[in-house]
Amino acid sequence: MLAAERRDFLVARLERDGKIVAKDLARELGISDDSMRRDLRELAAAGLSQRVYGGALPVSPAIADYATRGTISVDAKARIGRAAAELIRPGSTVILDGGTTALAVARALPGDLRATIVTHSPTVASALIHLPDIEIFMIGGRVFKHSAVTSGAAAAEAAAGVNADLFLLGVTGVHAESGLTTDDADEAAMKRLLSRRSAETWVLASSEKIGAASRFAVLALSEVAGVITDAADDDPTVTDLRGRGHEVLSA
Template identity: 35%
Template sequence: MLKEERFKVILDRLVNDQKVYLAGLSALLNVSEDTVRRDIKELADQGLLKSVRGGAVPHAPGPHHFRDRISHDKDQKQIIANKALSFLKDGQVVIFDGGTSAMLIAQALPKDLRITVVTNSFPIASLLEEHEFVEVLFAGGRLLKNSFVTIGSDTIQFLKKFRADICLLGICSIHKELGVTGPDYEESEVKRTMIQSSREIIALATAEKLETAEAFYICPTERLSVIITDQPGGQEAFKTYSELGIQMV
């Protein structure tokens, strides 16, 4: 079998199973595990999958630049935003990260809701300037241009000052074993600090981001309190997360 043919088999199996193992691919392709390992490395170098110990998992689908993410899966993200509103109550301190799902929540906040929002997102801070009863505390720092958020030590030190009731965390990738991960190192460090500064973590993720992984570790999956997706709860695919004690909405 030609290398290109092996690549297609690996990627097809990854789409179907959401994870591939060296031993299984070795038997399927009738080649050594070393050959499969080299194939996976080459596919990972091309950005087509995420190499992990013993095999590979998919990358999260969709674009990474904020402008492109605004229009990507907008209807699904609106479903997530509408579900998330039920978790917000008067008097809470809520950390909003810079994800587009969090931005849609900010757009939809009831006009009489009285909360304090802590955020490093320029778009969210700008939206909430018009909300009469929401106090906004903005984390300064260096601008990450492709996400329109602040990052760096100043941002992290600011976020460490809070003990928020809720963190609304836009998710790039969630995997039961590999945890919550992201594609940018410094933004992932900021998200980790948001989690450490919050009592309850509500992950905002379209269903296609489940069982995917990126390069930079943020937190273990079981640290999440709730995962809100665009799909109805109770699905078989959600069982692995419910077993960790995570509420699937």
């Protein structure tokens, strides 16, 4: 099998199985482990997969720019936003992450909700302005334009003083084995810090993020209360997550 043919084969296998186990596939194709690793490097460089230890996973489409992501799964994100909004209790303090799904949560909050929202997203804060009984605390710092959130030392220092009841976390990848991931190291660190400042963390994940992975680990699934998603109940990753004892809330 020629290199180009192997690439097409790997893409098809990734679409069928949702993952590539390098050693197993090298044995199946009768090629060396080094040849398989080279093929996987080339596949990742072409943006067709995300390399992980031992193989590869589907790459998340949520690593696109902010404007593009705003056009992806709009209805699904609105449903997730409504489901997440129901987790917010009157009088509670909630950390709301940045990104397009978190923005859908802000837009889904009822007009009479009395709560405190802490966010490091200027777009999320702006979406809350019209709600009369929402107190907004904005975490400042350098703006990371991909997700329209602040990050860096100043943001981390401000976040360290927060104590919240709930953190609604956005990620670009949810995978039963690789956990929760995103595509920027500083953003991943900020998300971990915000999770530590909250009593409970729920993950916001539209279906294109389910079963996908990005470069940097955020948290293990065991560190969050559950995942809110529009993915079908029979989705292989959803089934796997529930089989491992993780809570999945269908939106």
